[in-house]
Amino acid sequence: MQRAAALVRRGCGPRTPSSWGRSQSSAAAEASAVLKVRPERSRRERILTLESMNPQVKAVEYAVRGPIVLKAGEIELELQRGIKKPFTEVIRANIGDAQAMGQQPITFLRQVMALCTYPNLLDSPSFPEDAKKRARRILQACGGNSLGSYSASQGVNCIREDVAAYITRRDGGVPADPDNIYLTTGASDGISTILKILVSGGGKSRTGVMIPIPQYPLYSAVISELDAIQVNYYLDEENCWALNVNELRRAVQEAKDHCDPKVLCIINPGNPTGQVQSRKCIEDVIHFAWEEKLFLLADEDNVYSPDCRFHSFKKVLYEMGPEYSSNVELASFHSTSKGYMGECGYRGGYMEVINLHPEIKGQLVKLLSVRLCPPVSGQAAMDIVVNPPVAGEESFEQFSREKESVLGNLAKKAKLTEDLFNQVPGIHCNPLQGAMYAFPRIFIPAKAVEAAQAHQMAPDMFYCMKLLEETGICVVPGSGFGQREGTYHFRMTILPPVEKLKTVLQKVKDFHINFLEKYA
Amino acid sequence: MQRAAALVRRGCGPRTPSSWGRSQSSAAAEASAVLKVRPERSRRERILTLESMNPQVKAVEYAVRGPIVLKAGEIELELQRGIKKPFTEVIRANIGDAQAMGQQPITFLRQVMALCTYPNLLDSPSFPEDAKKRARRILQACGGNSLGSYSASQGVNCIREDVAAYITRRDGGVPADPDNIYLTTGASDGISTILKILVSGGGKSRTGVMIPIPQYPLYSAVISELDAIQVNYYLDEENCWALNVNELRRAVQEAKDHCDPKVLCIINPGNPTGQVQSRKCIEDVIHFAWEEKLFLLADEDNVYSPDCRFHSFKKVLYEMGPEYSSNVELASFHSTSKGYMGECGYRGGYMEVINLHPEIKGQLVKLLSVRLCPPVSGQAAMDIVVNPPVAGEESFEQFSREKESVLGNLAKKAKLTEDLFNQVPGIHCNPLQGAMYAFPRIFIPAKAVEAAQAHQMAPDMFYCMKLLEETGICVVPGSGFGQREGTYHFRMTILPPVEKLKTVLQKVKDFHINFLEKYA
Incomplete structure (x- = not known):
């Protein structure tokens, strides 16, 4: 048994920062070092090494x-x-x-989650009625009234309805359809799923994905995994990190020489840059996507600055009229991690798709179904993010204060x-x-x-x-x-x-x- | 606004079974039907269609x-x-x-989860002390003592320790190292992550992945997504779905003509077939993997038949001696969905890796970090699966009964x-x-x-x-x-x-x- 223990230890030394991006020659050096240190044991060459692994995964940086x-x-x-x-x-x-x-969770969200987790608490007088009402509604929509059942791959129906109602309120009445809502394992999952479906072609017709620089490195990582072509457009630091359509035009023109630019990713507010895009800028971007036939991905988040207002791509798209609103294909993403609830660990999220071809929707559900469903607890947390207490409800005052x-x-x-x-x-x-x-x-x-x-x-x-x-x-x-x-x-x-x-x-x-x- | 609503509805008709695998010609037919029905609106050709999408995703079946x-x-x-x-x-x-x-959740698991979710309950006399102890331990290992924080990408430390202790008990003392444990979003996530790293090469040197037939279709789906080569080996229905090494040998020999077989997937007990492999069979499979230099994936689950015993691949590997235990590369998977707890919705899981090259471990953590972390609530559920009440603890009797x-x-x-x-x-x-x-x-x-x-x-x-x-x-x-x-x-x-x-x-x-x- 002791020999076995020694072997296990040898196999799992602590990772060091330098091992992250270490070169192939240093891998070989380590292998020979192992042989020198333990000449008594014949270690065969491993099957999975830096040389034999998936080169696209190797190229990922995060x-x-x-x-x-x-x-x-x-x-x-x-x-x-x-x-x-x-x-x-x-x-x-x-x-x-x-x-x-150190940010404290929003009490109401955790109360609903606890009630959903352990429904015996529905009889407890220490929980407010509005939280119980939310919990009952979520549980009724779950198989066996339990968070422990799988949900539909697209997500629990009533939660998708709540997300659609939230988007409709957010966008001043522009309608959202629950059938266009897909619940996800955080926003990252939605972004990588839709990119996975979008990437195709070989050589000069390989899909190009336009991303801002600076970007959130999920994008470059997924592009690398998928062996797609990263097309950089630079945000204008001298102009508060504004997105300039002339720069988009430059990037897409240059990219056409070596790939097929098909996707335009926007992060608003910027991550890491923190700027909020103006309505005019969003309109310009949508016009550009329409003109260049680009599929739009909008990674959208919260805005706290008293000096600026958040405009969703969806809303601006609808306000630009039918030529745009019936043609531009858009997927937008949100999650429980963003916003004032900050529930990162639950990995809840949603994606709304606009103008997605019905057959592609079938493909999307198929692809999502391979992973069965997003975590149901994360879906429930997403429900509370989009459906918090409203004026007149018992928990409203405490919620508003928090x-x-x-x-x-x-x-x-x-x-x-x-x-x-x-x-x-x-x-x-x-x-x-x-x-x-x-x-x-x-x-x-x-x-x-x-x-x-x-x-x-x-x-x-x-x-x-x-x-x-x-x-x-x-x-x-x-x-x-x-x-x-x-x-x-x-x-x-x-x-x-x-x-x-x-x-x-x-x-x-x-x-x-x-x-x-x-x-x- | 009404026009916009009509557009949304048009874009998202209900999916029908036939749309799942519909042919390309019917897509074209639908597009022209849309034009006929609404001649007043010009619908441009969409960017993302069955023809333009990722062909590997299109080929996925589930x-x-x-x-x-x-x-x-x-x-x-x-x-x-x-x-x-x-x-x-x-x-x-x-x-x-x-x-x-209709299976009821195990009370103890849900009590611990509720306490972790809403720590105010730690003061409640209606929860048993052993559940509170588990909850406090998990929370102390979470950032800000909250399930709402991200965890390390590999998973919460103390939960990985509990998984390692569980495996050690399960395998009668064969040691497990927490550093070899990766918490995942259900078992599916672990399997697809490790396959993603393993697949490489082009043409005849493209990675071949051996899977049982019948198989659980996650395998064929991921193989298709990754454009790897599926190598079928048939289970012997006439012999209670036994796994026969001669059949493995036939499959690998034939595969070598057109790919590089590098991975052997085993599902034990079989899914969908339900048979449990004998110790002798597992030994034969390990010897075969050693001989053919195949990376082993073992999808392992619970056994309820009083007539047979579960043997883990890990345990048999160690009992076969150092030539095997220091060379055969193995990843094994388990989840909260399997077993008597049946907590599918939480999407908790773990993967244990054996003999993985230290540099590959770095690559694995990097890849996992792109998705930030598995759902922390699922990790907590996994902790209770591997660390249930023991004799002498307050909840033991009820737990055992359930x-x-x-x-x-x-x-x-x-x-x-x-x-x-x-x-x-x-x-x-x-x-x-x-x-x-x-x-x-x-x-x-x-x-x-x-x-x-x-x-x-x-x-x-x-x-x-x-x-x-x-x-x-x-x-x-x-x-x-x-x-x-x-x-x-x-x-x-x-x-x-x-x-x-x-x-x-x-x-x-x-x-x-x-x-x-x-x-x-």
Whole structure:
């Protein structure tokens, strides 16, 4: 048994950041090292290696949880083991994980979820009647009245109805049809499913997918997995990360030389960039998609800035008249992770499709059915996100207080972040209007760029690693999202509580000033 | 607004069974029909059509939720609208959905889940202390002590530890390492993730994946999505669906002419076939995989037959000694849907990997991180599946009673099903030992085969459609799982409560006798 234990241990050493993107030659070096260390045991060459694996998966990059996050995990373990650092905790500002940052769940949502989970509680006087009403309605729509049954692959019927009603309210009456709603395992699942159906062709007719730069790296990862062609269009940093249609036109023209651009992805508000698109911009984008025959994917989220309004692609599409509204194919995505509820762990989400060919809808349901159904608990959470308490209901007051607190704080933290970053020499931060991230531009001196090259790191990766090692703050380098050549950024969530966020910003400021001096 | 509503409705007519696999010419016919009906509106050709879509996705088939299930949904709607049928309800015996069939959730699991969902309940005297202890432990391992935070992409640490401890107990002490455990969104997610990494090469060196026939159609679906080569090996129906190594050898030799067989998938107990593999058979399979350098995927489940014992591939691998245990690469899968808990809706699961190259582990975590994390509620449910109450704990007695009731009933229902089917002339059913399905062989008379051909249906699809239309019982034709040419089967779950199952079996019997007479 002891020999077996030793074998298991050998097979599963801790991952190190460097193993993430390690080269093929280092793989060979490791294999021979293993042989040297344990000459007594013949280890055959493995079947699944970096050389034999799916090359498209190998090419996938995902910075939000990449080497810097592995390093953060190592530092946390070192702190636990009592190793002294210039800080006492790692602050994971790399990801928009609201509740991990201390945001409290919305009480009403959790009450309904608890009632659905353990229906004995429906008899308990400690739960409000409106929560019980929601729970009963969800359970009645589940097989065997249980969250433990599979749902239809497209999602529970009544929840799709609630999503459609929510979209109709959101868009001031533009109708939404439950049959166009597909519940998903978070927004990522919807985006990758629809892209999977869209990608086809070979050589110069391989599907091109247009994505913003900077982008959320789910897009580049899925494009790589599917062996599609990534077509970059650049957001205009000098103009608050605006989306410019001339830039879309440039990108699509250049792409036509080597692929068939068929899909245009929009992230609004921008992630990582946080800007909110104007109605005019959305109209221009829709006209462009119509003109160029592009399938639109709109990754849409919440807006907290008091200065701007959210316009959905769906609503603008309908307002542009039948030539557009009956022709432009659109899929838009939302999830329980976004917005003020911040229920990331439940992996709830939905996708609304417009003008999808009926036969493609059949294909979509078929594809979704292979994975049986999205988590039913996530579907239930999605229901509460789109169907919260309304005026006159018992829970309305508490719900409104909790909601306003989250949204008010978010607006405050966005302003705080923008203001503080812009006081630091060598940092510039555009206004933050939506989503939950800042993506400041940072000046990296030539000597630091050289030092980074000596470590075979992108300059902003070098910067973020130093920030992590010196302050415990974990942010993601701009190179993980894409940025114009020669510019450097990082993405940081603004979700920590106000006082903590102030400390984080002050630490970043001190680090940056120090970094500039050190590499002057 | 009314025009817009009309457009939405036009875009999303109800799916009909025939639209699932409809031909390309009918798509064109529909497009022209639309133009004729609404000459006032110019509908441009759509971007995403059956012709332009991803051909690999188009080729995917998934019978468990295919045309027959869509038809079942239509019949249910007709019953709701008061249309008279020879039956009053549709019985969805197509899928192993325990709780939808009336199985009650295990109380302890739901108590822990409710406590995790709404931690205010931790102060409630109506919950037992052992459930509170489990909930506190899970919450402490979650960011912000909340199920609403993302977890690590590999899954919550303490839950992976509990899974490893469970496997170690299951295998009589063969050690399991939490670092080899990956929590997943149901077993399907794990299987498709590892296959995604494994598939590579082009032309004759494209990866071949060996799967049993009959198989669970997730395998063929994922193989199609990935454009891998499906290599069939046939289970021996005459010998209780045994897996014969000579047949594996035949299959791999023939496959080598046109692909690179690299993966061998085993389903134990069989799905849809329900047989449990002997220890000797597993040993033979492992030796074969070692010899042929095949990566093993073991889809493992529960066993209820008092006559046979479950042996895990992992345990047998270790008992075969270091030449095997240090070389054979294995991934095995389990989920909350399987077993006596039957928590399908939570989509919890895990995968254990053995002898996976450390660099591939890095690649696996990277790939999983693109989808952020499995649903945390599903992870928590998985924890209770592997870490139920033990003797001495407050909830142990109730838990044991509930567990024994489910497993006892399952064994009883398996026997009942086997016995009754084998009384019917023209039906033969092998013994059921595990999983929750029967896969009886049915005789279909020549005249019925002709009638099916006239309807452009597989003969067993024709049979199952008639069964559904005449009795309301929904089962899946054997052609959806694969079967030897000229043989016909269907898969039916044995999960309905005993009395209901008796009625179902009696109805199938009457239908079958009638069917034989009609097409004599």
